[in-house]
Amino acid sequence: MAMNLVVVLAIVVILVGLLAALKIKSPTKDGSLAFQSREPFLSPAERSFLGVLEQALDNNYRVLGKVRLGDLIKPAKGLSKSKRVSALNKVNQKHVDFVVCSSTDLAVLGVVELDDQSHGREDRAERDLFVDEALSGAGIPIARFSAKKGYQIQEVRTKLADMFKITLIGSASTLPQAQEPTPPQAVLKSEPGSTPTVAQPEHMEMIPMCERCGATMVKRQAKNGEHAGKFFWACSTFPKCRQVVAIT
Ligand SMILES: [Zn+2]
Incomplete structure (x- = not known):
């Protein structure tokens, strides 16, 4: 009987020790978190296209880059708890390339995605389809552009105006420069x-x-x-x- 108790105690001690050892397994040895910069913030193609968007839009609009899908849309009312959780997980792990907002109240007018070669991949195509459906379900228009070496500003402007139902006046040459x-x-x-x-x-x-x-x-x-x-x-x-x- 006493022997059994000793065995049980020993097992408990070992288990507690193991758990403690697992807990100590934090990112760094001293237990503090460590990070490093993920620069560049935008890829060269995205950075170039941000410039194109800024030239295509006038001062009534602003472009925000790399916005989390979960900050734009949320699961609709009436979903079951499990569906809600899985919907949240899906939108919280994804980012859209650009969001066009009204400069006065930052109301979201539409999403712009720059499609590079990776968008042809199967997993990427699946992701794009999900984003398209999620956004259109929430009533947010999405404009997709293919990554290119150069863009016709007027073409971009027309597409944005059409898809986002916005009026675009002014052109790049009228933008003030210091x-x-x-x-x-x-x-x-x-x-x-x-x-x-x-x-x-x-x-x-x-x-x-x-x-x-x-x-x-x-x-x-x-x-x-x-x-x-x-x-x-x-x-x-x-x-x-x-x-x-x-x-x-
Ligand atoms: Zn340069």
Whole structure:
């Protein structure tokens, strides 16, 4: 009898010890949590497209990046507890690329997704379908764009206006800019390897991406110097990046 008690006690002691050992298994040895930066926050393609969206929209709208689906929608009323939990888990683990809001009250007007190569994958297609259905069920429109090297701002603007039922006025060239980059003379004179293009109306133009940093470029007009009045593309991150491309 006494022997049995000793065995039971021994087992209890071992179990308690094991549990304690498991609990101590925290991320770092000293027991504190440790993190490291997940930079970059947006992929180069997403960052470029954010610039495109900002140019396509006017000051009445704002773009937020990488928003959790669970912050946009929640399970509908009347779901059973288990369905509710599984719906919550699904929306809490997913993010959408961009949300377009009204700048006054941040009311959600629509979601923008940038589809890169990964969207062709089967798991990704399943995820896209879920996001599309969840958002449309909640009455939030979603606009999908394919990742490209360049975008026609007017095309993007028209699609956003149509899908989000918003009115878009103003264009990129009217956006205020604190500083003006100056075009280097050599770049304006000739761009080796580039083919001269016929001047196009603003809405037909492709907005190029900066070859140096991947940001979108914005159209500028030379204010003075030999080329005063001429237009050129300048990196939108100026003065951080001073890349310019001549418009011939
Ligand atoms: Zn740049």
